[in-house]
Amino acid sequence: MNNFLFVAAENDGIPKCKAGGMGDVVRDVPRKISERGDVAHVVVPSYSRLHQNGTFVTKLNLNLRGMLYVAELYQVPPKKEFANLHHYVIHHPEITAGEIGHIYHDDPEEAFFTDNIKFTIFCTAVAEAIKVGAFGELDIVHMHDWHSSLVLFLKVYHPEYQALKKMRYVYTIHNLAIQGIRPFYNNYSSLGNWFPNLPLDERKLMDYRYQDCINLMAVGIRLADAVHTVSPSYKEDVLRPSNPPEFIGGEGLELDLQEANNQGRLFGILNGSNYKNIRTAEKGLLYRNTVRALFRWLQEESKKYKADFLAHTGEKVMEYVTDRPKFIVSSVARLTEQKFYFFKRSPEAFVEILNRLKKVDGIFMLLGTGAPDYEELFRQLSYEHKNFIFTNGQSEDLIDSIYLETDLYFMPSLFEPCGISQMLAMRNGNPCLVHNTGGLRDTVEHMKTGFSFDGKTYDDKIKNMILSLDQALDVFVNDKPKWKEIQDNAKKMRFTWEKSVDDYYKYLYSINQ
Structure with missing residues (x-):
């Protein structure tokens, strides 16, 4: 039996936690994994609201900004019960709800300012929860988009989280255009502010265009064991540079993606769709x-x-x-x-x-x-x-x-x-x-x-x-x-999750079923 953890900003497996297609994927894939007899845990931020009907699991003590931060892990009820599938949220007062889907913030003055703060706290809390065994002995950690990639940074660079190196890490790209770019230093929402005692490998973490900044999408691509695009053709697209509006491709990260591809770490697997228990309207209305x-x-x-x-x-x-x-x-x-x-x-x-x-x-x-x-x-x-x-x-x-x-x-x-x-x-x-x-x-x-x-x-x-x-x-x-x-x-036409998850096991998880 394999033990999986999904780390994401959205999860439509629980109520009121979806703003886009990522929520559907994070709902459906763990369900398919649980149906195969493996165990899946899904963790998302609470956004100061999703923990209210939850069951308190544990406190998580984090060293951030040179001081003690205390986050809380809650198990929450799902929309639909599945054996071997568990849903969690992480609560901290600075992990707040944004304007977009009551999840993401729209910071027109300084892109990703607020979101980066809350996802930094969230990812550090996830790393701490893994370290203290809150999800049991994990085999696979599957992360989604830039909001979760800081877990990889902590695994590679933070001395307190060396225990995280035992698992296999998979990184899924849902929207390559949104990359989570923030300064290394001299800003409240900078990496140096939150981890002041950690020497930063700027060359390995930087954005190519803004070299005084970390690119969190790039961190996911560079540091994961397997990188995944959500269709085969999109994988081919992102290996080429963008030339907007005629062509949208790698969005400045094509060299990282080419390297991942050359190393056999990049896979394009089509998302599935649900063909059972479909919510339908009555015709004629x-x-x-x-x-x-x-x-x-x-x-x-x-x-x-x-x-x-x-x-x-x-x-x-x-x-x-x-x-x-x-x-x-x-x-x-x-x-x-x-x-x-x-x-x-x-x-x-x-x-x-x-x-x-x-x-x-x-x-x-x-x-x-x-x-x-x-x-x-x-x-x-x-x-x-x-x-x-x-x-x-x-x-x-x-x-x-x-x-x-x-x-x-x-x-x-x-x-x-x-x-x-x-x-x-x-x-x-x-x-x-x-x-x-x-x-x-x-x-x-x-x-x-x-x-x-x-x-x-x-x-x-x-x-x-x-x-x-x-x-x-x-x-x-x-x-x-x-x-x-x-x-x-x-x-x-049938684009089933069964077929997609078969490929997840074979290529992303490297587990033979």
Whole structure:
């Protein structure tokens, strides 16, 4: 029996601890491991809230900033019980909730200032918990993104944590663009401030561009026994330098990734999707669920500044309750550069898409919140175009309805390490139209299971995005058997965690099952 520890910022295996796709992975992989008879522990920060229903396990005494810090480890109840699977949170008053998903802080003045403080305390507490045996004798420690990589720093460089060298360490990259870069010295949120008595190997820890800073994403890549990208194609992408916006690749860390690859430490394994006990909405409730969500948001104090827009959207949706459109294109995503750069830079291309849809009595439904400039763009476009419905909020019922009742799911991501939305849409038999990048390249095949676009230049990509939509609409309107075949092919695709976790055991964990 093997004993695993997962260290991450998010875990959707417990309530209210998810901001993105990492939460899904940290929920699903430990469940699969426990089903195989191995033991899995998952630990995340408490964010000053998640420990409240927990059971106190132990105090953790940490030497930080030349003084004693006392953190607390709690075991917490999961959303669903599995044998051999245990969930924990670490509480300390300085590990606070941020604005993004009540998890991450948005520090516009100094990126990662607050997050680095809380994840430094968290990682040191994790190292201490491993040292004192809070999770038993561990075989594998599996860390996710820069928030957890300081555990590797402590294992390699801190004299108090030499006991951590016995285990195998795996590091998964979910978002290479967010790297956790902070100064070595002369800042409250610097490595030197938190570990004043530790000589720092700056050459091994530094960011190439800002050489007076540590790059925590790079630390994970450089010091882990195995490094993992969440799709095979994204692994190939990150070995090449970025050339934005035409190509997003290694984001300045391609040399580290090439070295990991040459050493046989870098693996690309596709994330899985859930095909059991799926939470689904009832069919035919798409517009009703939209209106219900809008009315709920109108009552929230935090949404007062956009009450006029929510009312405008409600009025627009009411027309479709009785007069259903013939074709629905949809997107559900956080409104960021990664997801909607093409529309932000080329709003005229998005208007062209709406015009194409108008000709077939089609609408575009977009649900999401995110960067203020993206929200503002889409609100403005919604005022100007009758067949664009922008629901500027979050609602699980409405998201389920969109996935259930859409005809074509649109995912024009600038880059995509894996992507889960396309898998959820395909699970319902909805073809997707995607940018041929990263995990989207591994999951959607043009004219077989969906539609895709690419191009050597930015202008080529925009032109081909419209052409690909034209192709999809042409098949939908003029070749119903072909449309049905693409729908059926999409629905048959299976990206299972069973297969992915088989590869985890073989390559990441080096354990023969």
